[in-house]
Amino acid sequence: MSTTPSPVPSTREAVIIGGNRIPFSRAGKKYVRTSNQDMFTAALEGLVARFGLQGERLGEVAGGAVLKHSKNFNLVRESVLGSSLAPTTPAYDVQQACATGLEAAIAVTNKIKLGQIESAVAGGTDTVSDAPIVVSDRLRAALLDANHAKTTSAKIKALLAIRPKDLAPVSPSTGEPRTHLSMGEHQAITTAKWGITREAQDEIALASHQNLARAWEAGFFDDLVTPYKGLTRDDNLRADTSLEKLAKLRPVFGASLDSPATMTAGNSTPLTDGASTVLFSSREWAEERELPILAKFVDAETAAVDFVHGHEGLLMAPAAAVPRLLARNGLTLEDIDFFEIHEAFASTVLTTLAAWEDEEYCRTELGLDGAFGKVDRTRLNVNGSSLAAGHPFAATGGRIIATAAKLVSTKARETGQPARALISICAAGGLGAVALVESA
Amino acid sequence: MTDSYLTLANGTLKPVFKKLGLPQPAILRRHRPGSPLTVGPVLVVSDDASAADADAVAKTLSGWDVDVRREPEAAQGERFGAVVLVLTGARTPEAVSAPVLTVAGTLRRLAGNGRVLTVSRAVADGDAPVLAATRGGVDGLVRSLGKELRGGSTSNGILLTDDAAVDSASAVAALRFFLSAKSAYVDGQLLPVGPADVAGPVDWEQPLAGKVGVVTGAARGIGAAIARTMARDGAKVVVIDVPQAGEALAAVANEIGGVALQLDITAQDAADKILAATKPLGGLDILVHNAGITRDKLLANMTADKWDPVIAVNLTAQLRINERLLAAGVEGLRIVSLASTTGFAGNRGQTNYGYTKAGVIANAAAGAPVLAAVGGTTNAVAPGWIETEMTAKVPALTRTVARRLPSLGQGGLPIDIAEAICFLASDPAAGINGQTLRVCGQHMVGK
Numbered sequence: 001m002s003t004t005p006s007p008v009p010s011t012r013e014a015v016i017i018g019g020n021r022i023p024f025s026r027a028g029k030k031y032v033r034t035s036n037q038d039m040f041t042a043a044l045e046g047l048v049a050r051f052g053l054q055g056e057r058l059g060e061v062a063g064g065a066v067l068k069h070s071k072n073f074n075l076v077r078e079s080v081l082g083s084s085l086a087p088t089t090p091a092y093d094v095q096q097a098c099a100t101g102l103e104a105a106i107a108v109t110n111k112i113k114l115g116q117i118e119s120a121v122a123g124g125t126d127t128v129s130d131a132p133i134v135v136s137d138r139l140r141a142a143l144l145d146a147n148h149a150k151t152t153s154a155k156i157k158a159l160l161a162i163r164p165k166d167l168a169p170v171s172p173s174t175g176e177p178r179t180h181l182s183m184g185e186h187q188a189i190t191t192a193k194w195g196i197t198r199e200a201q202d203e204i205a206l207a208s209h210q211n212l213a214r215a216w217e218a219g220f221f222d223d224l225v226t227p228y229k230g231l232t233r234d235d236n237l238r239a240d241t242s243l244e245k246l247a248k249l250r251p252v253f254g255a256s257l258d259s260p261a262t263m264t265a266g267n268s269t270p271l272t273d274g275a276s277t278v279l280f281s282s283r284e285w286a287e288e289r290e291l292p293i294l295a296k297f298v299d300a301e302t303a304a305v306d307f308v309h310g311h312e313g314l315l316m317a318p319a320a321a322v323p324r325l326l327a328r329n330g331l332t333l334e335d336i337d338f339f340e341i342h343e344a345f346a347s348t349v350l351t352t353l354a355a356w357e358d359e360e361y362c363r364t365e366l367g368l369d370g371a372f373g374k375v376d377r378t379r380l381n382v383n384g385s386s387l388a389a390g391h392p393f394a395a396t397g398g399r400i401i402a403t404a405a406k407l408v409s410t411k412a413r414e415t416g417q418p419a420r421a422l423i424s425i426c427a428a429g430g431l432g433a434v435a436l437v438e439s440a
Numbered sequence: 441m442t443d444s445y446l447t448l449a450n451g452t453l454k455p456v457f458k459k460l461g462l463p464q465p466a467i468l469r470r471h472r473p474g475s476p477l478t479v480g481p482v483l484v485v486s487d488d489a490s491a492a493d494a495d496a497v498a499k500t501l502s503g504w505d506v507d508v509r510r511e512p513e514a515a516q517g518e519r520f521g522a523v524v525l526v527l528t529g530a531r532t533p534e535a536v537s538a539p540v541l542t543v544a545g546t547l548r549r550l551a552g553n554g555r556v557l558t559v560s561r562a563v564a565d566g567d568a569p570v571l572a573a574t575r576g577g578v579d580g581l582v583r584s585l586g587k588e589l590r591g592g593s594t595s596n597g598i599l600l601t602d603d604a605a606v607d608s609a610s611a612v613a614a615l616r617f618f619l620s621a622k623s624a625y626v627d628g629q630l631l632p633v634g635p636a637d638v639a640g641p642v643d644w645e646q647p648l649a650g651k652v653g654v655v656t657g658a659a660r661g662i663g664a665a666i667a668r669t670m671a672r673d674g675a676k677v678v679v680i681d682v683p684q685a686g687e688a689l690a691a692v693a694n695e696i697g698g699v700a701l702q703l704d705i706t707a708q709d710a711a712d713k714i715l716a717a718t719k720p721l722g723g724l725d726i727l728v729h730n731a732g733i734t735r736d737k738l739l740a741n742m743t744a745d746k747w748d749p750v751i752a753v754n755l756t757a758q759l760r761i762n763e764r765l766l767a768a769g770v771e772g773l774r775i776v777s778l779a780s781t782t783g784f785a786g787n788r789g790q791t792n793y794g795y796t797k798a799g800v801i802a803n804a805a806a807g808a809p810v811l812a813a814v815g816g817t818t819n820a821v822a823p824g825w826i827e828t829e830m831t832a833k834v835p836a837l838t839r840t841v842a843r844r845l846p847s848l849g850q851g852g853l854p855i856d857i858a859e860a861i862c863f864l865a866s867d868p869a870a871g872i873n874g875q876t877l878r879v880c881g882q883h884m885v886g887k
Binding site: 052232292 | 676691701721
């Protein structure tokens with residue numbers, strides 16, 4: 001792996017004006033029979049209302065969903081058309097598993113930095129409650145053959161190939177196509193490799209719930225979330241959870257490994273429905289409209305790891321992406337005020353931190369001279385993360401960017417010093433996307 | 441909430457209701473952009489000493505394309521849309537007799553949704569007793585007539601103060617408001633109107649053009665109606681409600697091209713948040729304190745959790761916000777607060793609510809000179825029974841009785857409150873300050 005930092009692109013700034021999401025809801029609860037388009041439109045509408053963007057033609061809206069029906073081939077454009085934005089606002093879909101939202105943000109901010117557009121919305125949406133269910137490959141093949149058949153007898157012959165077991169629908173799965181392991185089983189291997197304890201994972205989960213609950217109580221989300229369908233807060237949040245309660249949960253991943261299984265429903269993210277959006281622009285666009293500028297979207301980096309052959313853990317790509325991002329920007333971990341590390345699992349956060357503290361790993365895998373460094377845990381996910389809020393795959397990026405932007409903005413205002421946040425999101429396929437956000 | 445009695449009494453059974461002597465509330469005419477000001481010709485009458493002022497009123501009306509009459513005679517079958525009784529110059533009760541009796545002779549020829557409007561001078565400190573009696577008497581005349589008129593017609597009065605001329609900006613604005621369908625549910629009220637320096641012509645279709653308004657409690661009901669009406673009148677609007685009401689709030693904002701601010705107005709920094717939200721729109725011109733809650737309990741059973749939040753939301757929050765905005769140097773601010781007829785008359789089980797609404801009325805009065813000093817005004821609007829989600833929860837029998845109590849025999853609509861507020865917040869109404877205007881269909885309770 002190359003360690004030579006590529007130079008920071010010298011272009012104009014892309015700033016973050018604000019964000020809006022709907023409260024996240026555990027699968028099968030509040031947003032049952034609510035489509036991705038419904039949710040993304042709702043999140044957009046809240047953003048439009050917050051910043052008075054009715055009838056405005058934005059540079060573009062980019063976003064996507066991980067679990068997406070083929071009929072939603074233009075999901076984001078359709079959402080824009082159903083919103084109060086000008087119908088002349090272009091849009092496109094992005095998909096990069098759990099990094100979808102962040103990747104959309106990277107895409108639109110790059111266009112802003114290049115001067116191709118002045119304003120943009122990036123975001124994402126996902127529903128497990130309204131997930132597309134597909135037919136089996138055999139049934140699909142038979143139906144397609146029948147469709148292509150020229151004669152009635154040929155059509156009938158094609159359809160006769162269908163067997164009763166072919167009629168069973170196929171639900172979407174988060175399993176890796178190449179390993180046939182679920183994400184949880186993959187992470188269980190990584191967790192065991194790094195010797196992450198059950199207690200350490202439960203502590204991360206507890207902190208996530210406590211921090212998110214405190215943030216809600218303090219009104220932190222008053223200008224980041226708009227209620228939807230009667231839900232006013234993330235309903236996965238358990239403000240009253242405790243280490244004792246978390247310790248009682250049965251492990252759900254890693255049962256087949258040699259070491260004791262440690263990953264439970266409490267320290268893994270639940271399946272969640274939700275949508276999020278973030279408003280970006282050039283500094284000029286925001287200033288012309290006297291809209292608040294929370295932060296700058298400084299830079300971003302993506303990475304991928306070879307998990308297929310077992311060389312690296314599925315969710316470890318951010319461990320490689322962050323050192324490259326910080327080096328390019330001349331920063332170290334000490335320069336970061338807020339670490340927003342997506343809690344796919346509590347152990348994802350812990351294995352990432354452990355990797356950065358491991359001299360051997362950093363030398364051989366990351367090509368660094370020694371250990372990358374230690375993350376100050378008091379700066380980690382200070383207002384909670386996915387374990388408490390839930391994780392509607394494509395919507396997580398937007399949630400984190402808006403939270404990070406508000407955190408650095410508030411801190412900079414309070415201290416009079418610039419503040420920085422590092423965003424790190426792991427994704428299926430051995431992918432990772434990370435970004436740097438700095439007070440404006 | 442549909443008033444089924446009102447529907448029935450105006451349907452095919454109308455003659456039956458009449459025969460049985462049952463109350464016959466009328467369908468009230470409401471403002472539609474572009475529709476005529478009145479439903480028919482406007483008759484202007486006065487005592488001799490007020491003739492010049494009557495001429496000025498007639499001239500104003502003529503400028504609005506109104507068919508103005510100076511003689512009570514009318515063609516066969518013709519009905520007046522309004523009768524304006526100018527008594528500004530009357531100095532003795534005897535002087536009032538002739539014009540009042542002229543008005544009396546026209547009442548059977550007043551159209552449905554007609555208007556009787558007096559224009560007189562308010563009793564002032566130092567008025568001779570006879571002059572005070574002459575002027576003070578108008579109050580009883582207007583209120584009694586309100587109880588006599590039928591068919592959705594109303595009786596109201598403009599009370600000129602501080603030597604305001606009948607054709608001064610605010611007097612003209614009040615004249616237009618009372619004659620128009622915007623005052624549909626205002627009945628039996630006398631509004632003190634002072635002099636005002638207002639430059640330039642008024643755009644009556646868009647009286648709030650170029651203004652930035654803020655409405656609290658705007659996610660639904662009366663607040664949402666105020667926001668919509670403000671936008672209709674040309675203002676850019678920031679709508680505010682508690683974060684929990686954000687979904688409906690965003691819908692209102694997007695409907696009117698406004699900005700949604702999810703905010704608990706009892707927060708210490710609420711005023712700062714309001715200022716920040718209005719900045720992109722170009723500043724803050726109009727602030728409507730509409731947010732309010734009820735926690736009804738007989739005082740004997742009252743507890744802090746029922747008393748304190750009502751005081752905090754309905755009264756303390758707006759006192760703090762006003763103070764902070766003035767301290768921040770906001771100029772020309774036009775404040776309108778929601779009072780209630782309960783603030784005048786009290787209501788069983790509402791000592792907490794009554795305290796806050798009477799407090800709002802007193803605050804508007806006391807704040808008038810403070811706001812005037814920075815070129816602004818502060819007024820209140822006191823709704824009577826208004827058909828909203830809140831009053832829909834009142835038991836059916838109580839609801840039915842409450843609707844029949846006002847002279848207009850029905851509840852008002854949120855738009856009626858909104859029209860009064862937008863009138864008071866408009867530039868030409870700058871001479872109206874410290875007042876509480878009742879919008880109650882002349883509800884029986886209180887003054």
